[in-house]
Amino acid sequence: MFLYLGERDSTRKPELFRLIEPHLNDEQARKDLGRANYLAEEAKIECRFIYRHREPGAIARVWQELHPQDTIIAEDQMPEAQEIHPQRTSIESTSGGQVMHLGT
Incomplete structure (x- = not known):
């Protein structure tokens, strides 16, 4: 998604x-x-x-409603991810910058 x-x-x-x-x-x-x-x-x-x-809160509302297995968030959206409490997180460096994986 x-x-x-x-x-x-x-x-x-x-x-x-x-x-x-x-x-x-x-x-x-x-x-x-x-x-x-x-x-x-x-x-x-x-x-x-x-x-x-x-x-404000758009990412968290979608995440809470759909409960995706893996959510990938761009670096500029990482501050908004603070509202999400995933079971695991990891940061990946890509050619376009860093992204954060939020897993359930």
């Missing part, structure tokens, strides 16, 4: 819609989620995506 926290855009004008898919209006989310999907398919890993607006 990939959780993407997007920014709210109050400058967009209201528009009618049938299905709410806020990630379609977030160019960076489309790019990042597309890349994650491509890499998961290449590795033959089944995955799901969740898009939420960035706000």
Whole structure:
């Protein structure tokens, strides 16, 4: 499961819609989620995506509701992970920076 926290855009004008898919209006989310999907398919890993607006407690609320086995959080989101109390944690260095694994 990939959780993407997007920014709210109050400058967009209201528009009618049938299905709410806020990630379609977030160019960076489309790019990042597309890349994650491509890499998961290449590795033959089944995955799901969740898009939420960035706000305090968003990561913890999703984690508490879904109880994923492994959650990977980017370095800039690590302070928000303090609200989560996983059974185990580990830090991994990647080419894009450090990520934290939170395991249940």
